[in-house]
Amino acid sequence: MPESLPKVVFLDKATIPSHIQFRTLNFPHQWLEFDYTSAEQIDARLQGASIVISNKVVLSAETLAKHPSIRLIAVSATGTNNVDLSYCRENSISVCNIQGYATRSVPEHAIGMIFALKRNLFAYHQDIANGVWQKNKQFCFFTHPITDVAGSTIAVFGSGNLGQGVASLSQALGMQVIFAERKGINEAREGYVTFKEALQRADIVTLHCPLTEQTTNLIAREELAMMKPSAIVINTGRGGLVNEADLIDALKAGTIAGAGFDVFTQEPADESNPLLANMSLPNLLLTPHVAWGSDSALQSLVDILLDNIDNFMAGTPSNTVV
Template sequence: MKPLKIVVLDRDTLPDRPFQLDFPHELITYGSTSAAETAARIAGAEIIVTNKVQIDAAAIAANPQLKLIAVTATGVNNVDVAAAKAAGVAVCNIRAYGNESVAEHAFMLMITLMRNLPAYQRDVAAGLWQQSPFFCHFGAPMRDLNGKTLAVFGKGNIGETLAGYARAFHMNVVFGEHKHAETVRAGYVSFDEALQTADVVSLHCPLTEQTKNMIGEAELKRMKAGAVLINCGRGGLVDEEALVAALKYGQIGGAGFDVLTQEPPRDGNPLLKARLPNLIVTPHMAWASQEAMNRLFDILLDNINGFVAGKPQNLV
């Protein structure tokens, strides 16, 4: 069997483990790859491994020898899947590797904001506890999760895992229907009901034309005054300018985001400029626990080995 040329475009997003492949191959890896570098680097490749590097129709057309695009993530927005299918190129992704990692991160953000931990950290750092006439310092209001309602948008593996964690804390969990849906499916509540009744709203849905800015100024105004908004799904699901205004004017109680519209935010972002005690931003790392990263890599190797062996899996 002739060695297959494999090009890994963003190796630094993967664990530092060897590629254990069951067939003759030539492996070329790049820590990261810019858009300007992509065409030259994938020239002649039969298998491309990419996390977020764009593989568009032109790149696919320029490489008739290409057989497989292995995406090292669940989302495949960075690949022109239609063009790949038309050219007979398989595309596979990684599924269900980070359910616990992302759900735990979302839950961490939720409980941290409900109990206003950042505000108390700020008060302690400012010396307010030392100045208190009592043994304790009362600052921002704290709320229990017990008895509160969590509305989850996205009833996939991550959403279901988060729901299990919330129920263990005796929360009432509802799943929100699509925005503008004409009917409400069994097991869901309407979009508006989810927003208006929830103490916490957590987003775990993909970014599409239908979900882009699904939470904007109007939706934020319909949420409870003390509600917390969590986004560990995709940047772009929420109007970031509207969110900053809602936080500043007390329309909602807090927000925790692991994703932004542009990543990395080289041109800045409204959420990074805000510096509010009831806003937490983490750098798109909810998925990246050690356990999840290793599961991802194991599935990636299985995807590639299975495809070459004639037993493809996780095709999109």
């Protein structure tokens, strides 16, 4: 292909499973893709790039300044914290992201975690593996409380598409839904309850906020102490929304009854992370940031990603952040 064709470089294509289909872009181009790109590899791979696709690879001002050919950064996710947006704005680099692709997948994952924890499925699975049933000699045994999802009060923190999606499913399952006002605001808007009241009333706390300076450690020791000892916390939002060490202390002390986490302060996490270091707890359910990743959501993500690039090249940009 002639070198004059615009070069599209996907820096971390392995973030999309191989069975998800990519159609061909609508304009003549060169396509380069890499499963992973380290900080040491990024400059060589961006040489001559016009369009860069990145999910989590960091595109800093220092990096972007070395590659003036870049016209568009197409983020293959919703979050754009891996891109220096200020630099892009100042240097006429367009940035687009993916919106609305996981409004079914994330809520279903959150609901799945709620059922697993409220009914203590993981704890009972562990008991069977540890031989408790065999020792009990009865047709069934009850070593952990089993509570109904219907009739529970679920407090939703973050009322965007994902929070609304969880609320809709929760209502269909017979839960009472309350939306939490922002932390530090004493007078709740119509349709909301104060942050403190939401924590105190909730049987289930589910988090769907962006991670900002204001929401970092949104839930920590003080907030956990406000909750019912029978309550559970679900985090499919961002890892830094919850102080992980404080959460583990609360689980061990019985301050709360359980927690389901799909997100971590550092990803991939290792055993230096309090959640992974304590993953044997029967009331802690962990998944590796996959709530967003049903096959239908992933295919939708890819379709929107390619549409964003085509639209940019056609002069009708979509889902623009910058």
